[in-house]
Amino acid sequence: MNLFASPDTMATNPTLAVLGFKRQLVYHLHIWAFIAVAPLVMVQWQHGNFLLSALLILFCVNAALVILFLRLRSVYFLKGRLFPILAVVCAAYSTSINGHAGLYWAYPAAIALFFLLPLKEAIVCNIIFVSVMAVVSFLQFPEADFWRITFSLGLSCLFAMIFAWLVGRLQQELTRLATTDPLTGCLNRSQLADILNSQIQLRERYERVSSLVLIDLDYFKTINDRWGHLAGDRVLKEMTIRLRKRLRESDQLFRIGGEEFMVVLPETRQKDADTLAHQLLTSISARPFLDDIKLTASASVAEVCRGETWSVWLNRADQALYDAKAKGRNQVVNAARPSNEPAHTAGPSTPASDTSAAI
Numbered sequence: 001m002n003l004f005a006s007p008d009t010m011a012t013n014p015t016l017a018v019l020g021f022k023r024q025l026v027y028h029l030h031i032w033a034f035i036a037v038a039p040l041v042m043v044q045w046q047h048g049n050f051l052l053s054a055l056l057i058l059f060c061v062n063a064a065l066v067i068l069f070l071r072l073r074s075v076y077f078l079k080g081r082l083f084p085i086l087a088v089v090c091a092a093y094s095t096s097i098n099g100h101a102g103l104y105w106a107y108p109a110a111i112a113l114f115f116l117l118p119l120k121e122a123i124v125c126n127i128i129f130v131s132v133m134a135v136v137s138f139l140q141f142p143e144a145d146f147w148r149i150t151f152s153l154g155l156s157c158l159f160a161m162i163f164a165w166l167v168g169r170l171q172q173e174l175t176r177l178a179t180t181d182p183l184t185g186c187l188n189r190s191q192l193a194d195i196l197n198s199q200i201q202l203r204e205r206y207e208r209v210s211s212l213v214l215i216d217l218d219y220f221k222t223i224n225d226r227w228g229h230l231a232g233d234r235v236l237k238e239m240t241i242r243l244r245k246r247l248r249e250s251d252q253l254f255r256i257g258g259e260e261f262m263v264v265l266p267e268t269r270q271k272d273a274d275t276l277a278h279q280l281l282t283s284i285s286a287r288p289f290l291d292d293i294k295l296t297a298s299a300s301v302a303e304v305c306r307g308e309t310w311s312v313w314l315n316r317a318d319q320a321l322y323d324a325k326a327k328g329r330n331q332v333v334n335a336a337r338p339s340n341e342p343a344h345t346a347g348p349s350t351p352a353s354d355t356s357a358a359i
């Protein structure tokens, strides 16, 4: 059994890959913490520290449950929140009764918080932890030791915080790079299946209907041939800006091929998507690109139908786009619905605007 994410998923979906790595981190952290802490239960029991022994048993039980839940259900037991609380309480209490022998555990506990909690929560928890440890050290050790402990623990937390913050930033940046197209900033195909599937689930569970629009520039090859690839790139960027201007925040714009774009429209019926597709084509053909390059585009519209998979949904839209090209371009074609679905608005192709096909 693959614990966290299949190799296929990790290769194609960066967001799931990151989630998989986070789960592995939590998993390994709990395993090694369990191995390190379990023998201490006996040691503390033999020393007559029954309360600490009980706290350590709780810690081990929680670690075992997190490991089991991750293995069997791929979810965090109690969202992994018990580890930090128990680690901090055990370390502080152990220091107060065992002196230096307990203090050593404060360092790994403080660092572990940054791996298990969201950054802000980890910072707050660590500030509280260092403060508690400072009070315990003040009461327990000579003044010189109190300063050493407080500063060395505080510095360890600071280093761990900087490291966790940078890793978080790096992870966000890598996810962004892996999920977007560098030229236009649109989403790329990596999350296409997931986003279409989530719309399908909304349709199946709550009857909430989404549509998708495919848009493909007409005769784009001619732009490259006449004005060069750089001009072609600038046209694609400007086209993205024009499309974005007309879309809502909740709509998702993908670049799924060279000059082919896809818009996923949540909570949108085919009729409204068709209206939007006409407006998008008009925004492309109404004004020339880079001052003198006139362009048109063809589009297709497909509302998600009950029981279909994302690839069937996309194929219907693809077929309709092919029809729009075959019928002369610069028009919107509504995708045919599967034969078992009642027809709402599927209709014949309609001209997008009067603008003649480009160049």
Ligand SMILES: Nc1nc2c(ncn2[C@@H]2O[C@H](COP(=O)(O)OP(=O)(O)OP(=O)(O)O)[C@@H](O)[C@H]2O)c(=O)[nH]1
Pocket: 183, 216, 217, 218, 219, 220, 221, 222, 224, 228, 229, 230, 231, 232, 233, 236, 257, 258, 259, 325, 329
């Ligand atoms: N400048 C630029 N061109 C690209 C990019 N990606 C793909 N293309 C070009 O887009 C063109 C697509 O050509 P075709 O598939 O024949 O499509 P078309 O010329 O638009 O013709 P129809 O779609 O049939 O109207 C090719 O010349 C590709 O080289 C890109 O990122 N930048």
